[in-house]
Amino acid sequence: MQSSEKHMKLELASLDPAFRVKQLANYGAMVDVDPNVPPRRYYRSGLEMVRMANVYLAEGSLENAYILYMKFMTLFLEKIRKHPEYSTVPLDVKSVNQVKLKEVMPKAEKLKQRLFDQYTREHARYKDFEAKRKIAEEARRKQEQEDAKLAQILQADENRQDGSATGPHLMNTDNWAVTPSAPPVDGVLYPDDFAKEPSQAPLNQYKSVPPPIPPKPVQENVISDVFPPLAGGLRTxxxxxxxxxxxxxxxxxxxxxxxxxxxxxxxxxxxxxxxxxxxxxxxxxxxxxxxxxxxxxxxxxxxxxxxxxxxxxxxxxxxxxxxxxxxxxxxxxxxxxxxxxxxxxxxxxxxxxxxxxxxxxxxxxxxxxxxxxxxxxxxxxxxxxxxxxxxxxxxxxxxxxxxxxxx
Known part of the structure; x- marks a missing residue:
């Protein structure tokens, strides 16, 4: 699944369920009647609209089915009456349409409830997804802070080691004769203190710290079954x-x-x-x-x-x-x-x-x-x-x- 599609699914699931249903209903209400098209043609198209909606419903494409049912009801409960030739439509044609309206209206109402229930489940999964994502993001942020502190400690230790190694070369040690094992006196470092390589224990101790365990990635399939958005292009x-x-x-x-x-x-x-x-x-x-x-x-x-x-x-x-x-x-x-x-x-x-x-x-x-x-x-x-x-x-x-x- 492409990232853009995942992002759109997340956006849809983040919306309030009632708002999503309302959006579909608004889309279904976008029907215009052209006065130059005979009303008989609209009645024919309306029957075909119901046929397509029934197919969508049978195939589980609930959103497309609901939109077509809404278009049919908007067209024949409201818009078609404004056609200048509406009075010329034969009564038998209108009666067939009325039968279809009685069939479609309860279907649309049941479908509206199914969509609302589906969107409610998707929204709940989205909120769970967001909670897990925020926890993972907080863990990642804390880990980055700890890594930054560790890097500072390592850098400071390296700076101390570098400064200690170069310090004695600034002193004149030609006539010094000190027992190799002599410890520092009064806190002053003498040349023989560097007869051996300085201990690397502190540095090795830091370097041996296991790398931080990365936070568990957020599962991408938390809401993978969110219904895909309506197709924006023409059907094939x-x-x-x-x-x-x-x-x-x-x-x-x-x-x-x-x-x-x-x-x-x-x-x-x-x-x-x-x-x-x-x-x-x-x-x-x-x-x-x-x-x-x-x-x-x-x-x-x-x-x-x-x-x-x-x-x-x-x-x-x-x-x-x-x-x-x-x-x-x-x-x-x-x-x-x-x-x-x-x-x-x-x-x-x-x-x-x-x-x-x-x-x-x-x-x-x-x-x-x-x-x-x-x-x-x-x-x-x-x-x-x-x-x-x-x-x-x-x-x-x-x-x-x-x-x-x-x-």
């Missing part, structure tokens, strides 16, 4: 390597006619990774540079039956390179507003290109969400509105199911 989207080739096969007849084809990327959440498992090709209409879906209810019904969440979309550019047009940017914005990790895959068979794109989170999303133009229209290129995503992973072993609803 796993893309089956065969997906693009199989989609191009389905699109071949359209490509031959110079007509775009689009599909919905759907899948599941597993171990905090979003895995694309299905490409749903809906009934649609297309041109050489655009395509639009028809009868979205069929898509929703299929996803509900197979417990799938929307992870983005894919479409062809029969005669152009792989990029996002102005219309594509608005389409991608609607997906990315629902899920930050949503991607757009563009296949350009004429140029043998495949692009994996998303709107830039620091500029593109805000710019396109605020743009009210429709159809093809110019957008500035600098700063860039979209980029080649890095949060995807091509997997040659992942299967993909192609679902063609046009048949």
């Amino acid at each position: 989207v796993v893309v089956p390597a065969t997906l693009m080739g199989r989609f191009l096969t389905i699109a071949a007849s359209n490509t031959a006619k110079n007509i775009e084809l689009c599909g919905i990327l759907a899948g599941r959440l597993e171990q905090n990774q979003l895995k694309i498992t299905h490409v749903i090709v809906p009934k649609q209409s297309g041109t050489a540079d655009s395509c639009s879906t028809n009868n979205e209810e069929e898509i929703f019904h299929y996803q509900d039956q197979h417990n799938l969440i929307t992870l983005g979309w894919i479409h062809t550019h029969p005669t152009q390179t792989a990029f996002l047009s102005s219309v594509d940017l608005h389409t991608q914005c609607s997906y990315q507003l629902m899920m930050s990790e949503a991607i757009a895959i563009v296949c350009a068979p004429k140029y043998n290109e495949t692009g994996y794109f998303a709107l830039t989170p620091d500029y593109g999303m805000q710019y396109i969400a605020a743009c009210r133009q429709t159809g093809f229209h110019p957008h500035p290129n600098d700063p860039p509105l979209f980029y080649n995503v890095t949060h995807i992973r091509l997997d040659s072993s992942s299967p993909i199911e192609m679902v063609d609803l046009r048949r």
Whole structure:
């Protein structure tokens, strides 16, 4: 485990348990409703939100589950009612949502208590850890003081030895004749006192002192099971390597006619990774540079039956390179507003290109969400509105199911 991660765990555990739970609830309340996104899309996204939360809960990722439950409740108990088209939402759609709310609210309350209990245990271990650390630090400080005193004694002894050895050479001893064994007289040192090497007993006595026993290091695993902090980055989207080739096969007849084809990327959440498992090709209409879906209810019904969440979309550019047009940017914005990790895959068979794109989170999303133009229209290129995503992973072993609803 890296030191930065350990430090963050310690910081989290040091916080008051109630404060940590409150932070999660605040994060879950950070939901905004874009009046330009149809409310029906929010209702669809809400169901997928609950599906992901249930997966997180089953996998033991309690914090992520709690945040998603809170987002769902904030969205449909408060925010969605402010949408200008809220009154147009069919009653049957609202009723399904109400059933989910009754299911989610007690789950969130129980989860809140579980998190509080977990944080309380972590905080207790943190306090125990800090007490042991302070004891070890005090022992280390005392040992350093004792070592410093010992060093001073040794240095003083060496200074005395050096001063005694050089003192007699300052005297004239040519005519002295003193019995070698004569002891000092009246405290005055005579030359014969140095006939032998001065005793090293005192110095050896100090040098033979065993080195100080270092304090027992503080155990690093005292709170090693502290729940890791919420991931700050985007979750990985796993893309089956065969997906693009199989989609191009389905699109071949359209490509031959110079007509775009689009599909919905759907899948599941597993171990905090979003895995694309299905490409749903809906009934649609297309041109050489655009395509639009028809009868979205069929898509929703299929996803509900197979417990799938929307992870983005894919479409062809029969005669152009792989990029996002102005219309594509608005389409991608609607997906990315629902899920930050949503991607757009563009296949350009004429140029043998495949692009994996998303709107830039620091500029593109805000710019396109605020743009009210429709159809093809110019957008500035600098700063860039979209980029080649890095949060995807091509997997040659992942299967993909192609679902063609046009048949």
